[in-house]
Amino acid sequence: MGDQIIQSILDGLVSGSIYGLMAIGFTLVFGIMHVINLAHGELYMLGAFTTFIMVGVYQINFFVAILAAMLIVGGLGFLIERYIFRPLRNTAMLNTLLASIGLSIFISNLVLKIAGTGMRSIPTPFSDKSFTIIGATISTHRLMVLLLTALLVAVLFWVIKFTKFGRSLRATSQDQDASALMGVNINLTYGLVFAISAGMAAMAGGLIGSLYVVDPTMGLGPGLKAFIIVILGGMGSVVGAIVGAFVMGYAETFTSLFWAASYQDLVGYILLILVLLLKPNGLFGGAKR
Amino acid sequence: MLKIENLQVHYDKVQVIHDVSLEVNEGEIVTLIGSNGAGKTTLLRTISGIKRASGGSITFMGEPIHQMTSHKIVEMGIGHVPEGRHVFPDMSVYENLQMGAFRRKDSQAAIKKDLEHIFDLFPRLKERSQQMAGTMSGGEQQMLAIGRAIMAKPKLFLFDEPSLGIAPIIVAEIFKMIKKMNEEGSTILLVEQNANAALKISDRAYILETGKIGLEGQSSDLLNDDRVRKIYLGF
Amino acid sequence: MNNNRMKIGTIIAVLVVLSVLPFLLDSYLIHILNQIGIWVILTASLNLMVGYTGQLSFAHVGLFAVGAYTSAILTTSAGFSFWTSFPIAAIVAGVLGFIIGLPVLRFKTHFFAIVTLGFGEIIRLTIYNWRDLTGGPNGIYNIPFPTNILGLDFALREHFYYLILISAVLVVLFVKLLIGSRTGKAMIAIRENENFALFVGINTWKVKIFAFTLSAALAGFAGSLYASYNSYISPYSFTVSESVSILLMVIIGGMGTIIGPILGTTFLIFLPELLRSVSEWRMVIYGGLLVLTIMFMRDGILGLIKSFVRKKKHHSEKNLLSTGKEEAAIAGSERN
Numbered sequence: 001m002g003d004q005i006i007q008s009i010l011d012g013l014v015s016g017s018i019y020g021l022m023a024i025g026f027t028l029v030f031g032i033m034h035v036i037n038l039a040h041g042e043l044y045m046l047g048a049f050t051t052f053i054m055v056g057v058y059q060i061n062f063f064v065a066i067l068a069a070m071l072i073v074g075g076l077g078f079l080i081e082r083y084i085f086r087p088l089r090n091t092a093m094l095n096t097l098l099a100s101i102g103l104s105i106f107i108s109n110l111v112l113k114i115a116g117t118g119m120r121s122i123p124t125p126f127s128d129k130s131f132t133i134i135g136a137t138i139s140t141h142r143l144m145v146l147l148l149t150a151l152l153v154a155v156l157f158w159v160i161k162f163t164k165f166g167r168s169l170r171a172t173s174q175d176q177d178a179s180a181l182m183g184v185n186i187n188l189t190y191g192l193v194f195a196i197s198a199g200m201a202a203m204a205g206g207l208i209g210s211l212y213v214v215d216p217t218m219g220l221g222p223g224l225k226a227f228i229i230v231i232l233g234g235m236g237s238v239v240g241a242i243v244g245a246f247v248m249g250y251a252e253t254f255t256s257l258f259w260a261a262s263y264q265d266l267v268g269y270i271l272l273i274l275v276l277l278l279k280p281n282g283l284f285g286g287a288k289r
Numbered sequence: 290m291l292k293i294e295n296l297q298v299h300y301d302k303v304q305v306i307h308d309v310s311l312e313v314n315e316g317e318i319v320t321l322i323g324s325n326g327a328g329k330t331t332l333l334r335t336i337s338g339i340k341r342a343s344g345g346s347i348t349f350m351g352e353p354i355h356q357m358t359s360h361k362i363v364e365m366g367i368g369h370v371p372e373g374r375h376v377f378p379d380m381s382v383y384e385n386l387q388m389g390a391f392r393r394k395d396s397q398a399a400i401k402k403d404l405e406h407i408f409d410l411f412p413r414l415k416e417r418s419q420q421m422a423g424t425m426s427g428g429e430q431q432m433l434a435i436g437r438a439i440m441a442k443p444k445l446f447l448f449d450e451p452s453l454g455i456a457p458i459i460v461a462e463i464f465k466m467i468k469k470m471n472e473e474g475s476t477i478l479l480v481e482q483n484a485n486a487a488l489k490i491s492d493r494a495y496i497l498e499t500g501k502i503g504l505e506g507q508s509s510d511l512l513n514d515d516r517v518r519k520i521y522l523g524f
Numbered sequence: 525m526n527n528n529r530m531k532i533g534t535i536i537a538v539l540v541v542l543s544v545l546p547f548l549l550d551s552y553l554i555h556i557l558n559q560i561g562i563w564v565i566l567t568a569s570l571n572l573m574v575g576y577t578g579q580l581s582f583a584h585v586g587l588f589a590v591g592a593y594t595s596a597i598l599t600t601s602a603g604f605s606f607w608t609s610f611p612i613a614a615i616v617a618g619v620l621g622f623i624i625g626l627p628v629l630r631f632k633t634h635f636f637a638i639v640t641l642g643f644g645e646i647i648r649l650t651i652y653n654w655r656d657l658t659g660g661p662n663g664i665y666n667i668p669f670p671t672n673i674l675g676l677d678f679a680l681r682e683h684f685y686y687l688i689l690i691s692a693v694l695v696v697l698f699v700k701l702l703i704g705s706r707t708g709k710a711m712i713a714i715r716e717n718e719n720f721a722l723f724v725g726i727n728t729w730k731v732k733i734f735a736f737t738l739s740a741a742l743a744g745f746a747g748s749l750y751a752s753y754n755s756y757i758s759p760y761s762f763t764v765s766e767s768v769s770i771l772l773m774v775i776i777g778g779m780g781t782i783i784g785p786i787l788g789t790t791f792l793i794f795l796p797e798l799l800r801s802v803s804e805w806r807m808v809i810y811g812g813l814l815v816l817t818i819m820f821m822r823d824g825i826l827g828l829i830k831s832f833v834r835k836k837k838h839h840s841e842k843n844l845l846s847t848g849k850e851e852a853a854i855a856g857s858e859r860n
Contacts, residue, residue: 036634087819093633094580095818098775101768102814109807164391171377171388177339178375183363183392183441224641224764231638266649269642276639277627 003135008253010136016249017149021204022226023233023241024153025197031236032173032193035085035096039103040201041223047073047202048209048218049111052122062125066206070199077198078191085194086187104223112216122210145207152203153242160238169193173236221265228272234285243283247271290315290350290476291336291445297344298328298335298500305331307500308345313445313478318471320479320487320508322521323497329480330372332497333447336478337369338362349445363392368443372450372480374430376437378423382414385422385433389440400440407436410466428459435466445476452483464490484521488512496521542689546682554681560793561688562749565695567773567785569742574771575779576703577735578715580633582767583624583640586647587740589762591617591747593651596664596757606670606752613748614741621740622733629732644767652759663758667751684753691749695742700782702738711735715780772810776817778824787825 026040047069054065084103088095126141138146160166172179172189180186209218225248233244248268255267275283291313298306305328313319323329334340336347338359347355354362377385386407390400408415411432417425422433431451438446448467452460460483468490471477481487488494488508496504496517504511511517546554566588573581594613598604604612628639651658658664669678676683702708710731713721721728751757769792777788796806821828 084815084819094578095822097580097634097637098771099815099818101771102811102816102818104811105768106808106811106815109805109811113804113808164387167380167384167388168391170380174377174379175375178371178377179388180339180359181337181363181369181371181375182388182437183360185358185360187358227638228642231635235634266646269646272642273639276631276635280631280635 004257006134007136008257009250010133010138012246012250012253014138014142014146014249015253016246017146018204018208019222019225019229019245019249020153020242021149021200021207022222023229023245024156024238025200025204026226027230027233027236027238027241029194029197030230031238032169033081033085033190034093035194036093036100036227037085037194037197038097038100038223038227039080039107040197040226041219041221042104042107043073043077043198043201043219044205044208044222045108045111045214045216045219046076047205048122048214049115049205049216050202051206051209052120052214055122056120062122062210066203069202069206073202073205074195074199078195080198081191081194082187086190089190104220108216108219115216117215119213119215121213122206124210141211145211148203148207152200157238225268228268231282232272232275234282237282237284240282240284247283291478292348293336293345294348295345296332296335296342296347296355298331298340299343300331304343305500306335306342309497309500309502310345311495311502311505313476315476316471316474317493318467318477318479318491320481320491320494321497322481322484322487322494324482324521326499327497328500329497330449333369333371333449333478333480336362336447337367360392363441363443366442366444367447368438368441368445369447370434370438370449370451372453374427374434376422376425376430376433378421380422381419382422382425382433383418385437386414386440389437392441403440403442407439410439411436428455428463431455431459431463435463439470443475445478446470448477448479448481450480450482452481452486460486484517488517488522539693543686546685551681554685556793556797558681558685558688558753560790561685561692562746562753563770563773563789563793564692564786565746565749566743567770567777567789568695568699569739569746570770571774571779571785572699572702572711572735572739572742574774575781575784576708576711576715577732578718579629579732579736580637580771581640581736581739582637582764582771583621583644583647584739584743584770585762585764585767586644587617587621587743588747588750588766589647589651589757589759590620591744592751592757592762593658593664593747594744595748596667596751597657599668599752600664600666606668606748607673610745610748610752614745617744617747618737618741621743622737625733625736625740629729629736641764641767645764648759648762651762658759661759663756663760664751665756667755667757669755670752678752688749688753691745695745696782696786703782707731707734712780769810772814776813776824778826781823781826784824784826791825 022040022044026037029035029037029040050069050072051062051065054060054068055062060068080103084099085096088099124141126139126144128139130137130139131143160169168179168184168189171182172184172186176186204222205219208222229244229248230241232247233240233242248271251267251271252264255264279285293312294310296306296309297304309332311319311321321329321332331340335342335355338354338357338361342355345355346353349362349365349367352365354365357365377388380388383404386404387400390403393400408418413429414432414436417429422430425433435451451463451467455463464486467477467479471490479487479491488511491508493506494508494511495502496511504514504517512522545557549557566584570581570584573579573584591613594616595606595609598609598612599606624640624643628636628643631639652661654660669684670687672678676686678684678687703711710721710726713724713726714728714731718728773788773792774785775788776791777786778784792810795809817824823830
């Protein structure tokens with residue numbers, strides 16, 4: 001049993017970091033632009049497909065493919081922000097929520113129609129070697145996912161805290177008008193934030209798609225989970241998103257261990273409701289804007 | 290330097306600025322006085338590009354700016370100190386000042402030098418340079434907002450009600466600072482409810498009432514005008 | 525005055541036509557109309573929350589399911605007749621709505637949406653896992669048709685049609701009366717600007733709970749009709765996908781109006797029939813339609829029709845989606 005628990009702890013770490021990638025992108029967009037993008041899961045799915053096409057069809061190097069997927073989906077994100085979310089910017093929040101739902105349905109079904117329901121896998125360059133840490137094993141692939149995610153998050157933190165661009169992001173999220181008066185190009189900033197968020201989702205898609213399978217509906221579950229995690233952790237809080245991601249990851253892993261795998265989805269919702277009842281703005285949520 | 294002609298501004302269907310014309314020449318302090326809701330803040334927001342005008346024109350240094358985006362207008366050299374300060378609450382004093390220099394293209398060293406200059410002007414800000422701006426008092430935030438605007442090295446300053454909600458002693462300090470900035474060459478458009486103080490330090494004045502210009506002239510003349518004295522100076 | 529007479533005249537004409545349709549159309553079309561009727565009740569219930577109170581709820585499919593299962597269980601295992609079951613189903617759903625609403629209604633837009641989604645899913649997963657009560661993934665079979673009354677044999681679609689028609693008409697009428705009342709005006713005021721509504725003295729809490737409970741009961745009623753009509757229900761009919769479909773129907777038709785959801789439901793249920801050849805693209809079209817609707821025709825199909833009529837007549841028609849301030853003032857001045 002002890003071994004199983006340690007294994008679960010390691011598995012939860014991997015789960016949590018993957019959820020974290022999704023959740024951070026989601027919360028960035030909400031925190032800075034006050035947009036809830038329920039099509040986030042579809043950007044993740046598109047990242048997986050793009051990676052699949054590059055590696056599987058064009059035989060491009062795995063890491064390069066993921067990078068390319070990030071750029072391509074990021075670019076798509078920029079366009080989505082420009083043509084769908086920008087026109088809705090000063091209207092009720094309900095509108096962007098609904099538009100993103102429509103987008104989610106559109107994209108996932110479009111890909112379903114074009115690509116069919118078959119599942120695909122992405123060939124990876126990782127060896128079959130596994131590492132053993134304190135009695136638990138982790139494959140090279142999963143270890144790589146963990147490290148890449150940690151790297152990305154670290155870079156993101158550094159950018160937000162120490163660069164001029166990061167300052168403009170924080171300023172814009174705190175006071176859009178004042179930021180504009182400082183000369184910040186609000187339209188460009190929002191477009192870039194969305195693109196970054198999309199890029200992160202795409203990276204998550206490429207990494208997870210290569211761990212499991214790639215199919216058109218793979219974004220629906222994670223998209224919803226990202227939403228739940230972000231509300232759990234506090235909308236707009238990057239720290240909250242990370243903490244929420246690990247809480248979710250571990251709740252699911254341990255539910256699977258002690259109860260049954262089929263209850264994993266249920267646990268997420270129950271956790272959400274419990275947390276919201278105690279802390280209506282989520283674990284790290286600040287005052288309502 | 291700044292010329293506004295027949296400006297019209299709407300919020301949805303409601304017109305808030307009716308046919309306003311005014312100008313600010315280089316080196317002047319011009320003040321715009323009016324009571325609450327007269328449209329003063331709307332006017333400034335339209336100049337800096339946050340609000341779009343529905344008619345008329347705004348020209349700055351010969352260039353029409355009424356169709357420009359706000360970040361271009363800042364680049365052209367207009368610095369707006371907004372009503373209510375609007376400092377970035379979860380950023381430090383230092384970072385707020387850095388944001389002021391956002392659009393500048395000169396070297397890091399030059400920007401740092403200007404930062405030090407701001408700290409000389411406002412020693413209280415230097416003490417609190419790492420403090421979160423949201424935790425400071427109204428007067429301190431106002432100094433920060435002014436310092437932040439100075440960091441951008443604008444050609445024209447727009448001040449929106451700098452005295453609002455600030456203790457009288459600090460208000461006097463702030464007005465002294467504004468006068469000093471003008472003496473050192475800055476051009477200023479000052480919007481104020483506190484007509485007395487504003488008229489005392491400015492060269493010319495306009496009176497804005499429900500979106501229209503009521504009176505205009507030399508500030509010294511308006512100070513002695515009976516109508517102005519009764520309505521705005523409380524005599 | 526003329527306008528009103530024309531409206532009432534049109535409505536009566538429509539009702540007359542609807543009443544004779546079973547004699548004119550074939551069985552399959554009647555079947556589609558029956559489904560539209562049931563969904564009209566369901567979308568009317570969601571419209572109360574989304575269109576009128578401005579709260580995006582994803583729990584309604586769950587309440588629909590609760591109504592369906594309550595009715596199904598009562599009529600199969602407990603031997604009750606439909607006529608006693610449907611009020612019980614509506615009440616059970618209403619009570620459940622009330623219980624869920626109490627903690628959840630204090631949340632704002634997106635929180636409310638996700639938490640109601642959570643509850644909707646919890647309901648579905650509970651139904652799925654509680655095999656003894658609900659039959660689990662197998663569902664419930666052989667749900668009896670309502671016992672015959674007034675010479676109608678409900679095993680016949682054409683006869684069931686009248687039950688559905690009358691139910692739908694009554695529900696729509698009820699909603700219309702509700703919207704016209706003080707409470708209804710309060711709901712609109714909350715949708716437009718909740719803070720302002722509070723300011724004017726409306727007890728927004730009470731109004732929201734009332735709206736939610738009522739819409740839950742209506743959804744439950746629709747559920748019991750659904751169960752008795754289809755004779756078979758399973759948890760697969762009550763997923764997030766259905767939640768989204770109902771939402772689509774409300775929005776595309778034109779939310780916040782009485783007729784809007786009816787149009788939307790008709791349109792979205794007929795569409796796959798009309799576009800048989802492109803039925804595989806159905807969901808793609810729905811998604812795209814939702815985005816386009818939000819961006820360009822926020823008042824839905826009804827809005828399109830109205831602006832078309834307006835242009836033709838050069839009239840300034842009274843805007844159904846008013847600023848709400850009038851409603852708030854009226855509702856608030858006569859303290860609820």
